Amino acid sequence: MIHALTDRFCPPLAFLLTGGQAADCKAGALLRERLPAATVSYWL
Numbered sequence: 001m002i003h004a005l006t007d008r009f010c011p012p013l014a015f016l017l018t019g020g021q022a023a024d025c026k027a028g029a030l031l032r033e034r035l036p037a038a039t040v041s042y043w044l
Helices: 025-034
Strands: 002-006 010-015
Touching: 002 025, 010 025
Parallel strands: none
Antiparallel strands: 002 010
């Protein structure tokens, strides 16, 4: 499977290739580890 991490405008930030039996939640956790530190802002 191909897992991709994108920003809100959809350019890819990271990719992860796994076997077909890999769970999405585990792949997502691995991709999140590659994110740079950021501040989350909420717009009301």
